Amino acid sequence: MPTYETKIQDKQPEQKGQKSRFWNEFKAGTKVLAKHRVLLSLTIINLGINIGSVGHLHIVLLKDQYGATATQFGLLQATGVATSIIGGLFIGRLIKKIKPISSLSIGLIVTSFTIILLGCFDQLILAFILKIIETFALLFYVITIQTLLITLVKPEFRARIDTLVTSISSFAMPLSIFITGYLADIIPLRYLFYVTGAWGIVMWVILLLNKEVRQLEKV
Secondary structure: OHHHHHHHHHHHHHHHHHHHHHHHHHHHHHHHHHHOHHHHHHHHHHHHHHHOOOHHHHHHHHHHOOOOOHHHHHHHHHHHHHHHHHHHHHHHHHHHHOOHHHHHHHHHHHHHHHHHHHHHOOOHHHHHHHHHHHHHHHHHHHHHHHHHHHHOOOHHHHHHHHHHHHHHHOOOHHHHHHHHHHHHOOOOHHHHHHHHHHHHHHHHHHHHHOHHHHOOOOO
């Protein structure tokens, strides 16, 4: 027992030190993010986009509206993954040749329209086509954001800023996922996809109005 108590006592200062380092890094990351208008704006836009996320309802839509089986849904998901892998091989090079506002716009506007169209149809082949387009377009947005986090942030702040941006962007997702799941039991699911797509277009307009993001010349 004395040995055990000694170990516990030794760990207490270490735990306090870890908590202190965590809060110091968190505050330092917050200060850096607050001063960086571009990253702060993109973080807020990410937060807004995630509020309207319906990705968790795709399986319900495909089953109820498209009549997809578990095998077909798995094939659809595999198609999305394959598109991500193939698209990721050259989209990273492509976005370096265009302005960030253009690649971000492609990701937002095309993805938003594919979400709306998913709610409009019930032919499974169209779901596959829309999934490929949606995944491919989303890569423009995601890769641009990830690249900006590397190029715009000093190496010593990069890890904490990346974590902070991810945390803030996902902050409202638990509540929004619950609310959209609840609404899906009350109203036709396709309406949620219409609203989500329209909300994505609103986020795109807000992005276009951001002067700091528009002025970026390259990632």
